[in-house]
Amino acid sequence: MVYRIGEGWRPSLAQMEQALDAERFVPCGASQEKAIGWVEPRGEAHGPLIEAVNGQRILKLKIETKGVPGSIVTRKAKERSAVIETTEGRKPGKKEMKEIKEDVKMSLMPMAFSQEASVLVWIDPDTHWMVMDAGSQAKADEVVTMLVKSFAGLNLTLINTQMSPQSAMASWLMTQESPAAFSVDRECELKAADESKSVVRYVRHPLDTDEVKHHVEGGKLPTRLALTWQGRVSFVLTEALQLKKITFLEVVFEATSTEKDEGFDADVALATGELSKLLPDLLEALGGEMALG
Numbered sequence: 553m554v555y556r557i558g559e560g561w562r563p564s565l566a567q568m569e570q571a572l573d574a575e576r577f578v579p580c581g582a583s584q585e586k587a588i589g590w591v592e593p594r595g596e597a598h599g600p601l602i603e604a605v606n607g608q609r610i611l612k613l614k615i616e617t618k619g620v621p622g623s624i625v626t627r628k629a630k631e632r633s634a635v636i637e638t639t640e641g642r643k644p645g646k647k648e649m650k651e652i653k654e655d656v657k658m659s660l661m662p663m664a665f666s667q668e669a670s671v672l673v674w675i676d677p678d679t680h681w682m683v684m685d686a687g688s689q690a691k692a693d694e695v696v697t698m699l700v701k702s703f704a705g706l707n708l709t710l711i712n713t714q715m716s717p718q719s720a721m722a723s724w725l726m727t728q729e730s731p732a733a734f735s736v737d738r739e740c741e742l743k744a745a746d747e748s749k750s751v752v753r754y755v756r757h758p759l760d761t762d763e764v765k766h767h768v769e770g771g772k773l774p775t776r777l778a779l780t781w782q783g784r785v786s787f788v789l790t791e792a793l794q795l796k797k798i799t800f801l802e803v804v805f806e807a808t809s810t811e812k813d814e815g816f817d818a819d820v821a822l823a824t825g826e827l828s829k830l831l832p833d834l835l836e837a838l839g840g841e842m843a844l845g
Contacts, residue, residue: 553692553794554831556841557680558707565604568703572601575702577614582662587616588698593672594816605820608828611673613695618664620657628656671695674824682708683827689792711793714839718791721774728760730779731837737778737786740764744772781830789834800826 563571577589592599593612603610629652633644644652671691674683682699686692700706720731730736740759744750752767759777768774776796780786784804788796804826835841 553684553686553689554711555682555684555696555708556711557675557682558709559680561703561706562677563703565602565609568602568609569600571702571704572611575698576601577616580616580618580666583658585618585661588694589614590698590702591670603816603820605817606824607677608820608824609675609677610820611675613671613673613698615669615671615691615694616666617669618661618666620660620664624660625653625657628660629653632656673699674820674827676824676828679828681711681831683831687796711835712842713793713835714842716791717789717793717838718773718775720838721777721789721791722768724777725759725764725768725774728765733833734779734781734837735783736760737780739776739778739788740774741776742767742772743775746771781833785826785830793838795834798827 572590575589577591578587580587590601591612591614592601593603593610594600601611629649632652633649637643669691672685673695675681676683684692684695686695696708699708724730724736725740736759738754738756738758740754740757742752742754742764750772752772754764773791775791776788778786778788778797780801784801786797786799786801790796800822804822
């Protein structure tokens, strides 16, 4: 997901490090359901919370959640309710049952398994882009909230284009012409806009066919379309202007080194190097970025 950073926000690396340290990740306590904070992108304990590679800045947000299955809470609460009925000769009311459930949940929380997730954030100081690898808008919103909380004066807006991705994808499928610098691959999802919400999915299937054109003409609009940029990077574009299933093709590795470089810096340099060229071409294919305000 790509965001535009508002004008006037240009902190130094030292200032960013200090701001992130105030929101450093602390694991969940015994009865805590959720913990969120910044961790070392390189994965080395006590390392910096922001890394600079080829002028690009990389951050990593960690999210830990703990939960007790609702079915267990309900069963335990019923057991407690039965004990009260037996010993006190009364049935707990709605409010009391709610309190019992909450108490059961808190008592079981220390034994609950935790789930961890992390989101990498890439800030390009030159283009004023902020790109994150969040898989959903809900996760992205959490990251944006933490960024704005951590950095005073930071303003973020989702990139908006003159032509909607859906309109553009429909046009490419109808005309069977790919936009400049891109080729249409063999994966697509079409969804009806009417009450039926019917969906047609193509996987490993040619899309330059009359059948696909007829679906689009009949009102089924593309929600996902697989594309390849310059024969170097394959991805799936969504109607919300998200890039999913990003794959760097073999030619990228051949061009960067005779042997595939390994390690954090090489990965960052490769990914940001390719995407910083791909994104302007994609925005151009969608009619350019819409001016703010």
